[in-house]
Structures are given as structure tokens and as C-alpha cells.
Amino acid sequence: MSASLDTQNTVRELSQEGYKYGFVTDIEADTAPPGLDESTVRFISAKKEEPEWLLDWRLAAFRAWREMTEPDWAKVNVAPIDYQAATYYSAPKQSAGPKSLDEVDPELLAMYEKLGIPLRERAALAGVELAGVAVDAVFDSVSVATTFKKELGELGIIFCSFGEAVREHPELVRRYLGTVVPQNDNFFAALNSAVFSDGSFAYIPPGVRCPMELSTYFRINAAKTGQFERTLLIADKGSYVSYLEGCTAPQRDENQLHAAVVELIAHEDAQIKYSTVQNWYPGDAEGKGGIYNFVTKRGACRGARSKISWTQVETGSAITWKYPSCILEGDDSVGEFYSVAITNNRQQADTGTKMIHIGKNTSSTIISKGISAGRGQNTYRGLVRIQPRAHGARNYTQCDSLLIGDRCGAHTVPYIEVRNPSARVEHEATTSKISDDQLFYCRQRGLSDEDALSLIVNGFCKEVLKELPMEFAVEAQKLLAVSLEGSVG
């Protein structure tokens, strides 16, 4: 058997190891009837006891959405989505929101344990591990528990579910909601704005360095439930926050739609680091089932010297369509995008970023690593735009693609649009396959096929993985089916 055939088999074996997060939690749900019209929007808003202004905001979004059509420019084949067949609200049935972890459905907690999320606050955690992780877990549409709330509260940090933020901090929500991703920004963002159920909210006050990683774990559980969470994160002047987002979904046959919106706002001298590990159900080897992950993520560097850094490891979903972006408004602001995207079997990913340079001396870095195996299709699509006033702007982009097997595809589509003569933009892209020589070399040194592949893939992604916070890097490496090669970080 030739080495390259071995490689393909290894990949196949890895993928057939199965989706270990594919279990369904049996919980009674409070679910909206399927379908989408204004009454659905009103139902959701009423369920959540929202103020009038937010209902109006949702309705405006819904009306905009009705006039829009699905984007067709991405390099993905999407089976038509029946928006009327989906369910837009599903909440675990409970009399009232949980006051403490003890009130949370034990089955839920058990599920999180299966996922390996350190939901329970353990005193030891803070002492033993590098940093604690505050978790805001979103179970289908409702945030079930937020940990470390008290500790954060003492620093003036607000970290809670979106619904709670609407109740407790309406002025902040109202001031920032939709300012980075307007309701009518695109088809999926408009849909989200109309029917978003819950999500996470964080506000870091001026000068505060958030002492722990804030984290949200998303899970799509109920069948046929579209999940539309919304995240709003504000880093006030001179503050710092690192935010982790992880996603898993049980294995189901029908495609489930996930259309989230994430808005980040960084004021003067503030820094936001936003990391995502996405391992939603990718569908089976024949492409049946799997999540449609159509997400709008965007950050605004509003203030001078602010910085937003996106790191993503995208291994799941049947279709991924996301472009975490930075609007670099403040002078000397910095945007970063580090991405690993893996497509296997029939997975399709069209992902990348937009770096919009508006302020002077703004700079951005894009490092994208795409890995295609099986019949996967992997596209990097990115925009670097230098606006006329962005004097001295800089961008460096590097996109590398790795092909494993001869039936997959790797595509690179950069848009570079420069409107200022003092800007400097550089883009490089390469496409290669795992070489038989590399594999042979590893095997000759005694590594198994699997380990050899992991080793090479891990090396290929290293520049991105090292950007992940420690807690995530480990999980990401597991996801890449990679044995630890030295320490990451």
C-alpha cells in the first residue's frame, strides 16, 4: 500500500472513530411551534419578557430579513433551507431560572461533564490551574448557568446571559447592540436579529484586566432547532479580556441551522482575544446531517491602540460560513485572525476574515490554515481593504492549504482593495499535500500512520494553535487528532 493511500485510510479511520459528542439529552422543552412570521418574533420576545424597544428592534430586523435573499457567493452547496419548518425557540422547561448550580438539571450537568466543561466551581481550580474559566453555558436557547459571577462582579465585570443583560443592564445593551453588525447586515444576521433567543454578554470596565478566561459553551440539543445566539462583548478603555467559545451538538440526521451573531467592541487601548473551537456535528461520511453554521462575527476597534484578535479552530459542521472580521477605526489599532479549518468527508467550509482599515497606522495579520480530506471543500475567503484615510496601514496575510487525498478541494480567494498609497499589503498562499516523504520519514522513525499524520497536521497548524489559550489548545489538539508535540503556547 502506498503511503498516500495509508494517509487517506488514516483520515478515514479518524473520522469513523465517530462523533463522540453525539448523544441526545432527554429534557422536557418549552418549544415554540415551527415556522417564522411576526408572531414568532413576538412570541420569543414575550417569552423573554423583553422591553418594547427590543421587540421593535427585532421586528425591524424581521422585516429587513423578509426582503433579503440568501447569499450565493460562498463556495458551498447548500440544500435549500426551509425556514418555515424550523423551530425558533426551545428552552429547557424550568419554573424559574436557576439560582445556583444546585438547581440546574442534573442531567444537564452530566451532559456538560461528558463534554468536559469545568462547569462546577471548584475551589481547587483557581489554585491548581493557570487561570480559572468562567463559563456561560448556552443550552439550546437559554443560558443555564454562569459561574464565577461573584468574583467577576467584584471587579465590575459584567458577564451574564444576554437575556439577563437586557433585564439588568438595558442601557449598555441598547447602546451597543447592532452597532457592529446592523440588523440588516446580511441574511443570516437579520434572521438572528429577529429571533435570537439568548447568548452571552460581557462588559469589562475601564482599566480592568479580566483575570480569567470567559467562556461560553454552545450546544444544539433539541431536534430541528435553529440556534440563534447573540454575543455582545464590550471592552472599555484600557481593559483586557480573553473569551473562549466552544461548540458541540448531538448527532442528528437533519441539518440544523445555526446563525449566531457576535459583536465585539474595543475602546481605546482595550484588547479582546476571542477564541473559538467549533466541533459541531459534521454529518456522516455520506454527507447526511450536520450543522449549517452561518455565523456573523465582527469586532470594532473603536478606540486608538485597541486590538481585537480572533482565533478559530473549525473542525465541525456540515457547512461553515463565517468571516470573523475587524473594523479598525481607531488609529494604531490592530486586528488579527488566526484560523484552522478542517473539512473531511462531505464537509464544506467557506471561511476567512475581513480587515477594514479606517484609522491611521492600523495593522492586521491573517494566518489561515485549511486542511481538506475526504471529499471536503475548504475555501479561504478574505478581504483586506485599506480606506483612503488609513495612512500607514499594514497587512500581512498567509494562507496555506493542505490536501489529503485526491477528491477534496482547497480554494483561496483573497480580495485586496487598497485606497491609500502609504499602505503596505502582502499576501501569500500555498497549496500542498502531505508528502509521502514526510510520512515515510515519520514512520521510519517508528510512528504509526495516525501519529505521523497528526504530527504533520499539528505542525502545519502550529502558528494558529499557539494563539489559543492553554485550556483550548489542548482540546483543539485533541480535535486535530494530534498527540502533544512539546508544549503549546
Next chain:
Amino acid sequence: MNAVVDFPVKPEARGYLARFVPDDSEPGWLAARRQQAMTRFAELGFPNRKSESWRYLDLQPLENQPLLPSPAAPRADTAALSERLAHLSLPEAASRLVLVDGRFAPELSTVEPRSGVWFGSTAHAMRERPDLVRAAVEGIEGDEAHPFAALNTAFFSDGFVLDIAPGVTLDRPLEIVHLGAGISESSFHTRSVVMLGEGSRAGIIETYAGEGRYWRNDLVGVLLGQRAELTRTVLVEESAAAVHLAQIEARLGEGARFTGFVLLLNGQRVRHEANIRMGEGAKCVINGAYVVTGSDEANIVTVVDHTAPGGQTSELIKGVAAGRGHGAFQGRMIVREHAQKTDAHQLSRNLIIGQRAVIDTKPELEIYADDVKCSHGASVGDLDETALFYLQARGIPADEARRMLIDGFLREAVDTIEDIAKRTHLLRRLAGRLAELEG
């Protein structure tokens, strides 16, 4: 104009549709094809910025004031045109075929007959060798999705045809000069064909220039047999008010080689599109450079489709945008599932020297095979400060140093032209253009 109008017609297509008159003297296959293409264009209208490969070109000048096909060939002042030709043409050319306002001008042309070579105007070929024209028109699709190619099929009146028998090698380049005489504001739709038999070799240089306001819509079909080699050099120095939209559709046979070079120096809107389909083991080089200034726009758009194994492609495109000029490169490399061992590389390098100039670049890889070597690179920036200082430290004044660097930057692309006569000629034209460039 009754039979064709039972479908929705785009407003911008109406004037063209009204000009469309079937010519009874033409063979049936051509008449049918023209009719079909006219219908297509009427349906499609002009491409807008939402169509991906036109997103960086502003066609307003054409939309605001239509430039309809001229019904008859106007007679121009031969003496004045001869003088223009003297500056533009390549002294070393073996034969020169001149088209004035899209129609063959025998009095300005010198075509040396040679055995194994058919070289003449498209209008002439339609009388003498309709088979060649038919093979090219029907053998090269391209007007299905492309509105201006469809318009070209509907209206083309002339162009040139070069057909070379297998095994024949031309030592000296053939020259084709397309002139706009500046007599009437209209559009010239030229259709040309290059067919090289197995193992034959030829080089051509095409120059586009003119005066006044006009729209040139040029379509060239290239069919290269096994191991045939064609070198095509294009120089665009249209008038400052001209719209130049050119398209080349090339099909490369097994082991064939196409070497294209394009230098875009002048014109209000200039677009050069090359669509190349690669056979097994075919080789393709597309290099080029553009200079835009004033509020001009220039686009280079390439699609190289590797459909069989072992293809090799390299592209180097250099752009300079001065004043409020807008330059763009869109290059797409496709490697199909079975096109293993493809080697494809693109490089787009750009300089912005005007405070309000704009550069867009979009190199694109679309790869469905794994055993390939593909890469692209793109950069946009201004002149290298260190190099500027180095030149000044040797006593060269700032202005001159800047000009030297711009010239050197573009020269790197022009220097890839192997034929010394062509290279020298293009460098001379380039230097002339740079001398008048604003900052």
C-alpha cells in the same frame, strides 16, 4: 427587429439591438449564431459589479453614452495613419496587418505570403476560408455567459486570421495593429483567430491605439495543436477617451505552450481578459504590466483552467496606479480533479503612487487535486524608502530616483519577454508613458 424581441430586453441593450441587421450574404451557420448571440446580449445587458469578474471596472462611460457599432467603414486619412504607425509598429515584424476602426486597411498593411501559413483579415477569410472562421467561432465558446463576447459574435465585421500548418515555424513575429481613426464615435467589434497545427511555432504582437472616443470590443480565439507554441504580445495604448475590452479564449492541446504578455498603458477603461484551458502537459505563461493615471481604470483578468495532468502555469502581473487611477488584477487558477502534477503560480505586485489612486487585486486558487504545487502572492505598497534613499545617496535627485524605481519595477515584468525586438519596443513605449506620468 421583430423576431428577436419577444423576450425581456435590458435597457442598455436596446440601441445595439436596433442596429442589428441580419446580413443575407453570410452563410447560414453564422447568421444563426449571430442571431443567437444578439438575443443573449439583449437578455444579459452589461455586466454589473455584482458579477464577480467585473467588480473592479466602472462601465459608466459606456452606459452613459452608448457607442454603437458603426454600420460602414469610414475612410480615414491614410497619410496621418501611416505616421502614427511609424511610431507604434515593430520594425522587425515579418508582416504587418492593420485594422482601422475594426476593419482591414490593405493600403497600410504588408502581408508576405508564406507556404503553410494563412494570414489575412477575418472578412477575407470568410470569403476564402470560411472553414477556419467557423471552426474558431464554433470551437471556442465564451459568448454564452459573457455579454460582450455575445455582442462581439453578433456584430464582428473583421479581425485577423492566422492559420499555421503542422510543423511550420515562423522566425519573425507577425504584427497586427488596431487603430482607431477618431472619425466617428462608435464601437469596433473585432474577431480574430489563431490556429496552430501540431508542433508549429509562431509569435505575434498586437498593438491597439487610436484617437477620439470609441469602444473596442476585441475577441481572439486561439487553438493550439499538440506541442504548438504561440507567443502573443499585446500593447494597449488606446486614446485617453477610449474603452478597450478585450478577451482571449485559448485552448491548449497536449504539450502546447502559450506565452502571453500584455502591457496596458493608456485608455479610459481598459480590460484584458484571458481564459486559458490547458491540455495535458501544456505550459502557459501570462505576464503583464499596467499603468493607470488620471481617472483611468485598467483590469487584467485571467482564468487558467487546468483540466488535465501535468500543466504548468506562471503569472506575473505588475501594476502602477498614479493620479486617481484605478488598477485591478483578478487571476483565477483552477486545477480540476484529474489534473495531478499541476504546477501553477501567480504573482501580483502593485505600486500606488497617486494620493488618490486605487489598487485591487484578487489572486484566486481553486484546487481539486492533491498532488499539485500551487501558490500565489500579492502585494500592494508604495516605493521602497530604503531603495529611494540608496539612489539619493548616490546623488540621484528624488524625482528621478522615483521614476527609476517605477521603471525598474515594471521592467521586471517586461524583461520576461524573450524576443529582444519585442522587448525593446515595449520598453521604449513604457518609458514614453512613464515620462508623462503624474505623481
Next chain:
Amino acid sequence: MMLEIKNLHARLADGREILKGIDLSVAAGEVHAIMGPNGSGKSTLAAVLAGREGYEITEGSVRYQGRDLLAMAADERAREGVFLAFQYPVEIPGVNNTYFLRAAVNAQRRHRGDPELDAGQFLRLVRATLKLLDIGDDLLQRAVNVGFSGGEKKRNEIFQMAMLEPRLAILDETDSGLDIDALRTVARGVNGLRSPDRAIVMITHYKRLLDYVEPDYVHVLQDGRIIQSGDKDLAAELEQRGYGTFADAMGGDAA
């Protein structure tokens, strides 16, 4: 006086002060060597004298042949006869080496009011100069410094220097990283240039070049100041004892 530097202070855009009061006088006919460890300000001094942007002169003056050198643009300084041999000669793709040099020579001639050289005259001068320096002509048809080896780049600098016949030549670590043959070429170039109406300033980390080109004066640059001056024996001493000792010796004074 050819060059007269008084209390020269210079800093980078980020505010870091690199030159902290340089005093140096160089008369026509003299060869000076400036030695010092890495980071002492040697290359900054060269760059400031040649007029490179990015440095702010906060104090002091530089007079060149009685004129205010700092008031002149970089190209004007060059045409007035100031030549800097770069530590890292710049690669300029697409610009032919010969064409570049002819542009430089003619810019200088125009400046002096001499007639420009035509292609033939220029080429004769090139050939003669190459021969004098014993350099091959293989560099001529290539783009400026592009793809040159380290030695070729330095030879090209010396070749340019010989062609431009400067009044004041500043060599910034021209000897670093050279094999013995290239070093001889450099030495031949510099020695050939020595004359009563020219001055040469060699900036170097090592004594090596000074074995081939004997300096009249040696200065030690440390932390942005000249901390000691002497004759060529100082270089030998420096080689033996190293910069560390010197710095230590000066420690008490500097504190």
C-alpha cells in the same frame, strides 16, 4: 576642514537617543577609523551623515567643507561628494546596475557643470575602473545588487565609490563578512582613493580592514560617544583587550 562634527546628538523616532554628543574633525587627506561594539551608534552616525530619514538631530552641528551638511538633502550631499558605502547595500529589482550608475555619475556631473557622459564614454570609464580594481564585468548587466552575494555587493559599493570619486567617503562596515579576496578589492579601492584632497572615514567592528588600509586616526565609539582617540596602535590595542575592557575603563567617568 573636510568634516567637522560638533556635539552631535541624534535620536530615533521612538525617542531613543543613539548619538549622545559626537565630536570629530576630519581634514582632507586623512583616513579615520571609527571602531566600536555593536549598538554603539556606528551605523547611525554613517546614516545621519548621509542624510537618511528617520533620525532627529536634537543638538550639535555637522559642517562639510564649511557648509551645513545637515541642511542638505541626501542626494545633494552625494552630488557634493559625500559617499556612503552601505553596510547592507540595497537590492533594487528591475533597475540595471550600469544604468543606475550612469544616472548617478551624470547627476553629479550636471551638478558640477560638467557635460554628461554619453553611453560610449561612460562605458570606457567603467571598463577602466573595473580594471583598476580588478573586478569582473559580470555585475554590470544585472539589476542593482539583486541576487549578488555578500562579497559582490560590497565590491559593487567600492566600484561605485571609485566611479563617483567622492571628497568624503564613509565606509559602513564594508569589511564585515568578506573573504580575503573581496577584502583586498575593498582595500584596493580605498587605497586608490587616498589623496590629499579626499578624506575617508571607515566604520568597522574589527581591525582586519585596518591591516590593509592604514588609518591616520582611530576613534572608539561607545554608547553614542567617542570615548578615546589615537593612532593606528589604538586599533591593535583594542583588538587585544576587546571593547569590554575599554568600556569598563571608562565606566567611572561615564557614571
